[in-house]
Amino acid sequence: ERISLHISIKVDERNIDVLIAPLDGLDNQVIGAIIVLQDITEMLHLEKVRSDFVANASHELKTPISAIRGLVETIIDDSSMDKSVLTTFLGRIQNQAIRLDTIVQDLIRLSRFDAQDTIRRDSNVNLSEIIRAVYKAKLEDAADSGVDLMLDIPSDSIVIQGESEALDQMVSNLVDNAIKYCGDDGKVELRLSRRGQMACIEVKDNGIGIPKEDQQRIFERFYRVDRGRSREQGGTGLGLSIVKHVVGSHHGEVTVRSGLDKGTVFEVRIPSTLVAVSE
Numbered sequence: 001e002r003i004s005l006h007i008s009i010k011v012d013e014r015n016i017d018v019l020i021a022p023l024d025g026l027d028n029q030v031i032g033a034i035i036v037l038q039d040i041t042e043m044l045h046l047e048k049v050r051s052d053f054v055a056n057a058s059h060e061l062k063t064p065i066s067a068i069r070g071l072v073e074t075i076i077d078d079s080s081m082d083k084s085v086l087t088t089f090l091g092r093i094q095n096q097a098i099r100l101d102t103i104v105q106d107l108i109r110l111s112r113f114d115a116q117d118t119i120r121r122d123s124n125v126n127l128s129e130i131i132r133a134v135y136k137a138k139l140e141d142a143a144d145s146g147v148d149l150m151l152d153i154p155s156d157s158i159v160i161q162g163e164s165e166a167l168d169q170m171v172s173n174l175v176d177n178a179i180k181y182c183g184d185d186g187k188v189e190l191r192l193s194r195r196g197q198m199a200c201i202e203v204k205d206n207g208i209g210i211p212k213e214d215q216q217r218i219f220e221r222f223y224r225v226d227r228g229r230s231r232e233q234g235g236t237g238l239g240l241s242i243v244k245h246v247v248g249s250h251h252g253e254v255t256v257r258s259g260l261d262k263g264t265v266f267e268v269r270i271p272s273t274l275v276a277v278s279e
């Protein structure tokens with residue numbers, strides 16, 4: 001009788017898929033067996049990352065949705081609600097809707113990365129202009145949080161090949177974090193410079209800092225240092241994973257220097273003389 005066997009085994013830390021099947025000779029006689037070994041460790045890991053991602057994303061979306069539902073129910077139930085209370089509630093609903101929008105935008109961007117993992121790098125982008133635009137856009141946020149935001153860019157323009165929208169989002173995310181995680185008397189510096197063939201973007205704050213053991217993990221999707229500490233600030237933990245993707249797809253590198261309560265510097269280096277890659 002013909003039997004093939006399909007089993008999975010674990011060797012050290014690796015998962016191996018084993019398929020054993022009979023090997024037929026010329027006259028349908030079994031003359032041996034074929035054994036196929038396949039290392040499926042990486043595949044299982046990717047499956048787990050994917051299912052964790054869906055679970056985390058659903059959880060993050062649920063929080064603002066529950067808040068909106070609760071607020072709307074209260075408004076509906078209380079027909080004689082005070083005008084000022086109503087205004088407060090509507091403001092909160094608006095904030096939660098904005099939060100939902102941000103999460104969905106981030107998720108869309110990440111899934112676009114996963115789908116193609118490359119970015120249009122076909123156009124020249126003036127990095128100096130992007131940095132200046134982000135600076136202007138964040139001045140009000142900074143002032144609202146009592147943070148002194150400073151800009152330092154060279155007088156001549158630095159141009160790279162890339163996608164301006166993605167680069168804009170990357171710098172915005174770094175500046176958002178710097179403003180969000182710097183304590184009282186906050187100072188944030190946004191700096192652009194040229195180092196040889198590299199364009200260098202630095203975002204420096206004097207805030208709460210990041211413990212050494214978390215410094216690699218902060219670039220993972222949904223990872224947040226000490227949820228208690230981060231929770232009061234609001235956020236999803238997607239910002240830096242987007243930063244890493246954007247920088248990587250521009251052939252650059254992002255590094256972090258930080259210590260607890262010693263402030264943080266994120267440094268992004270991108271080659272400024274990229275040759276356009278034909279697809």
Ligand SMILES: Nc1ncnc2c1ncn2[C@@H]1O[C@H](COP(=O)(O)OP(=O)(O)OP(=O)(O)O)[C@@H](O)[C@H]1O
Pocket residue numbers: 173177178181182205207208209210218223224225226230234235236237238239240241264
């Ligand atoms: N400049 C910083 N200073 C201190 N901690 C930081 C700084 N930037 C990031 N972190 C830590 O790294 C974590 C991950 O940052 P990331 O930007 O990915 O997520 P987030 O800011 O929590 O949420 P999101 O950006 O999605 O709204 C943050 O939760 C925070 O704990």
Ligand SMILES: [Mg+2]
Pocket residue numbers: 173176177235237238239240
């Ligand atoms: Mg962030």
